Amino acid sequence: MASTDLRAEFLALSAALTGFSVFRLEGTGQTDAYLTTIGDIVGEATVDALVSVHRGLVDATGGDEAELQRGLRRELLSDAKLGPVARNLVKLWYVGTWYELPAAWRDTFGPSLRDRTFVVSPEAYTEGLLWPAVGANPAGAKPFGYGMWAKPPRIDTV
Amino acid sequence: MTEERNDRFEVSPEAASSIAYDVAVVGSGVSGALIAKELSGRGLRVLVIEAGPSHDLTVAEYETSLRRFYGAASKDNNAPYAANANAPMPRSTDTTKLRPGEPNADGYLVQLGPLELDSTYTRVLGGTSRHWEGKALRMLPDDFALRSRFGRAADWPLGYDDLEPYYRRAEFELGVAGEVEEQDFAGLRFAPDYVYPMHGMPRSHLDRVIADDLDGLEVARDGETFALSVRGTPQARNGVPNAAYDGGRGYRPVGAVSLHQAELGERCQGNTNCTPICPVQAKYDARRTLFQALGTGRVDLLTQAVASEVHVDPASGRVTAIDYQAYADPASAEHVTGTVRADVFVLAGNAVENARLMLASGLTGSSGLVGRNLMDHAYLLTWALMPEPVGALRGPLCTSGIEDLRTGAFRRQHAAFRFGIHNDGWGWATGSPYGDLEELVDRRNTFGPALRRALVQQISRQVLMAGMIEVLPDESNRVTVDPRYRDRLGNPRPVVSFGVPPYTLEAAAFARRLSRRLYQRLGAEDHTAYHPAEPGWVSYQGEGYVLRGGNHWAGTHVMGTSPRASVVDADQRSWDHPNLFLAGAGSMASIGTSNTTLTLAALCLRSADTIAKDLETAAAPVTATAGGAGA
Structure with a gap:
C-alpha cells in the first residue's frame, strides 16, 4: 500500500487528467492496483515526479482551472518522460489496460519487463470509466436491464 | 493440469x-x-x-x-x-495480409487466399x-x-x-x-x-432514430422498386415469452x-x-x-x-x-x-x-x-457518426436490420444482401472504442473534461451498418489437407482457399453506394474507409473494399x-x-x-x-x- 500522501496525490492527478472526480475514481476500487501497476513498470521515482509536477501546479495556480490545464500541457503532457506515462494513466483509468509505452520512450528511459499491453485485471476492465463516460456499459458487464436500450442514452454532462 | x-x-x-x-x-x-x-x-x-x-x-x-x-x-x-x-x-x-504465393500458416487455419478470411x-x-x-x-x-x-x-x-x-x-x-x-x-x-x-427484442433507440428517416426509402433495382424498412431481427435470446405461442400454451x-x-x-x-x-x-x-x-x-x-x-x-x-x-x-x-x-x-x-x-x-x-x-458470408462494413448521440454500445449487438434487398430479379446479376444495424458502435470495423480513446488521448492530446466530452461525441454517435452479402458455392473455394501442416496431435490442419467472384463484388459495390445514400438521408458523417493494406481488401471497378468473414462456414459437403x-x-x-x-x-x-x-x-x-x-x-x-x- 502506498503512503497516504502519495495515494491522495495520485488520485488528485488522475482526476485532473481523466475529468472524473476523486470520489468517482475511488469508486472503481482500482486506485491501489493502478498505482502499483504504474510504479512496477516505470518506477516509483517517475510516479513521484508525476504527482509532484501536479502538486506544484495546483499550488501555483491556486484553483484557476484553465491555468492548471495549461500547466499540465506545458509541464507534464509535453514532457518527454512524463507525457507518455501520463497518457497511459488516462487510458488505464478509462479501459483498465496498460498500453506498452512508445518505442522512443523505451529506448530513452529503459525498458521494463512488465511494459507490454495488458489488462490489469478482469475488474480493471469492468470498472473502466470509458463506459460511464459515454452512457454505456462495459461490453459483457454492468447491464442496464432488459429493454433499456430502447431509451435514449443518459450521459452526464461535464 | x-x-x-x-x-x-x-x-x-x-x-x-x-x-x-x-x-x-x-x-x-x-x-x-x-x-x-x-x-x-x-x-x-x-x-x-x-x-x-x-x-x-x-x-x-x-x-x-x-x-x-x-x-x-x-x-x-x-x-x-x-x-x-x-x-x-x-x-x-491470426489473419494477416497475404502475399501472392505465400500461405499464412501462423494460426490454426492455413490460408492460401486469395481473400484473407478472418472467420473463426x-x-x-x-x-x-x-x-x-x-x-x-x-x-x-x-x-x-x-x-x-x-x-x-x-x-x-x-x-x-x-x-x-x-x-x-x-x-x-x-x-x-x-x-x-x-x-x-x-x-x-x-x-x-x-x-x-x-416477443421480439425491443428496438434500440438507434434503430428508432434510423427508422424515422429511412423507412419508406425507395430503391430501384433491375426494374423493381424496393421500399426499405427497418425490421426487428429474430434472435435466439431470451426475452418476453409470447403467450400466444403453441396455440396459446405459451x-x-x-x-x-x-x-x-x-x-x-x-x-x-x-x-x-x-x-x-x-x-x-x-x-x-x-x-x-x-x-x-x-x-x-x-x-x-x-x-x-x-x-x-x-x-x-x-x-x-x-x-x-x-x-x-x-x-x-x-x-x-x-x-x-x-x-x-x-x-x-x-x-x-x-x-x-x-x-x-x-x-x-x-x-x-x-x-x-x-x-x-x-x-461464408462476405461482410462489407460501413460506419458513420449520427448527428446526435444515439447511445451506441448499449443493448444486444443488433436488434434490427434492413431485409428488403435479400431477393429480387437483380439476383441474376449480383448477390443479395441485408444490412444489420449495429448497437455496438464501430468496434467490428475500427477497434472502437479503444481506437477512439487512443486517438483522442495520444494524438488529439485531449484530457480532463474535454476528453469526456470528446468521447461522447466520438462514440455515442456511432452507427455501423454491416452489409451481409451472399457468396455462392464455387468449387475452387475449398478446405483441403496437406501433410506439411499438422497440429500438435499430428492431425492435418485445414488449408483454406477462398475468393469472391464479381457476382459478390457487384453487390458489395451496390451496398456501399446504398449506404452512402442512407447516411446522406440520416445526415450522418460517413467515416467508412477501406485501405489496401488491410486483410480482405479487394478492388472492383476502380474502387476498393474490405470484406470480412462472417464465421458462417458452410458448403463443404453440399446436399x-x-x-x-x-x-x-x-x-x-x-x-x-x-x-x-x-x-x-x-x-x-x-x-x-x-x-x-x-x-x-x-x-x-x-x-x-x-x-x-x-x-x-x-x-x-x-x-x-x-x-x-x-x-
Whole structure:
C-alpha cells in the first residue's frame, strides 16, 4: 500500500487528467492496483515526479482551472518522460489496460519487463470509466436491464 | 493440469470404446447437440465426442470463461475460451495480409487466399454457438431455388415449404424472440397463426432514430422498386415469452446451463456482448440442448477426444468406426487412441472440421466435392457518426436490420444482401472504442473534461451498418489437407482457399453506394474507409473494399439430388456411406442472406427424424417436441 500522501496525490492527478472526480475514481476500487501497476513498470521515482509536477501546479495556480490545464500541457503532457506515462494513466483509468509505452520512450528511459499491453485485471476492465463516460456499459458487464436500450442514452454532462 | 471428468455424464475413453452405440456424434455444437437430444429422446443410445474439455456445465466454470474475456487485451471472438493446442481454433487475430504465393500458416487455419478470411470457430463444449451472436433468420423461399429462379448456383434438393416445419421446431429449440408481422417480406411464409416463442427484442433507440428517416426509402433495382424498412431481427435470446405461442400454451424460456440451481439466463439484460460471451446466458448456445440430451440418461459425453479417422468398409461403403485421440491434459500432447463403434455416425464438427476429418481419412467422396464449395458470408462494413448521440454500445449487438434487398430479379446479376444495424458502435470495423480513446488521448492530446466530452461525441454517435452479402458455392473455394501442416496431435490442419467472384463484388459495390445514400438521408458523417493494406481488401471497378468473414462456414459437403454433383442428400446422408451423416452448414447448397445456424438446426432436426427411422428403434417412440402452433 502506498503512503497516504502519495495515494491522495495520485488520485488528485488522475482526476485532473481523466475529468472524473476523486470520489468517482475511488469508486472503481482500482486506485491501489493502478498505482502499483504504474510504479512496477516505470518506477516509483517517475510516479513521484508525476504527482509532484501536479502538486506544484495546483499550488501555483491556486484553483484557476484553465491555468492548471495549461500547466499540465506545458509541464507534464509535453514532457518527454512524463507525457507518455501520463497518457497511459488516462487510458488505464478509462479501459483498465496498460498500453506498452512508445518505442522512443523505451529506448530513452529503459525498458521494463512488465511494459507490454495488458489488462490489469478482469475488474480493471469492468470498472473502466470509458463506459460511464459515454452512457454505456462495459461490453459483457454492468447491464442496464432488459429493454433499456430502447431509451435514449443518459450521459452526464461535464 | 489434468481435467476432471464429470461422472454423471462423461464416459471414459475406455468405456466409450467398449460400448456399442446406436449413434456416435462427433461435435457438441448446435448440430450435434440437437441430433443427440432428438435421438436420445426416442430411446436411442448416443455418444457425443467433443474435442474440447467438458467445462461450462456449471455457472462457476462459465464465469471462468467470462473472466478470461474481461482480462484479455484482445477481445476477439475466441477471447473467452482457453487456447488448446490439442484442439486448436482459428482466431481472427491470426489473419494477416497475404502475399501472392505465400500461405499464412501462423494460426490454426492455413490460408492460401486469395481473400484473407478472418472467420473463426470455437472447439469447446457447445461449439461455435458459444460465441455466435444469435441472429435466427430463416432463409427465403427464393434461396432454395437459385437455379430455377435466377439461373445461378443449384437448387436445393428441398424447398422452403419442406423445411418450414423444421424451422418451427428449430425456433422452439433455440428459443427465438421475434415478431412474425415484421417478417412479411420477400415471400417469407409462416404457418397460419404462428408466433415466435418469444416477443421480439425491443428496438434500440438507434434503430428508432434510423427508422424515422429511412423507412419508406425507395430503391430501384433491375426494374423493381424496393421500399426499405427497418425490421426487428429474430434472435435466439431470451426475452418476453409470447403467450400466444403453441396455440396459446405459451413458451417457457430455458435459462442458464447449470448442474446446480441458477437464476440466470432468463432474459437479456443488454450486456452488449452476445459475441463472444453472454455473461448471463440469455443467449442460446448448444450447451442448453446438450444438457437436455444428457438428461435423458442415454447420452454419453466423451470430451477431450479429437476424432482423427473415419474407417470405411470398402465393400459396402459403410462406416465401421471412428478413431479418436483422448488426452488427459490440454497442456500435453500425450494421448491414447481409441475407437468408437456405432450403427450410425454423424459428423457434426462444422463445415471446416467435417471436411478436414473426411479428407484426413482419405474420403474425398465419389463426386470429389468433399471440402469444396466452401462458403461464408462476405461482410462489407460501413460506419458513420449520427448527428446526435444515439447511445451506441448499449443493448444486444443488433436488434434490427434492413431485409428488403435479400431477393429480387437483380439476383441474376449480383448477390443479395441485408444490412444489420449495429448497437455496438464501430468496434467490428475500427477497434472502437479503444481506437477512439487512443486517438483522442495520444494524438488529439485531449484530457480532463474535454476528453469526456470528446468521447461522447466520438462514440455515442456511432452507427455501423454491416452489409451481409451472399457468396455462392464455387468449387475452387475449398478446405483441403496437406501433410506439411499438422497440429500438435499430428492431425492435418485445414488449408483454406477462398475468393469472391464479381457476382459478390457487384453487390458489395451496390451496398456501399446504398449506404452512402442512407447516411446522406440520416445526415450522418460517413467515416467508412477501406485501405489496401488491410486483410480482405479487394478492388472492383476502380474502387476498393474490405470484406470480412462472417464465421458462417458452410458448403463443404453440399446436399443435392445426385451423388455426382453433391456429397449428401436432402437428409444430410452421405451418398457414399449410407450410415454416415454429415451434419451442419456444410450441407447447405447455398446460404442466401441468413446466418446459417437456424437453417442448419432445421436440417439437423430433419436428419434426426431420418436416423430414427433408419434405426427403427424398439423403444416406444416419443413424439418430437412440438414446435409451436400448427407443428
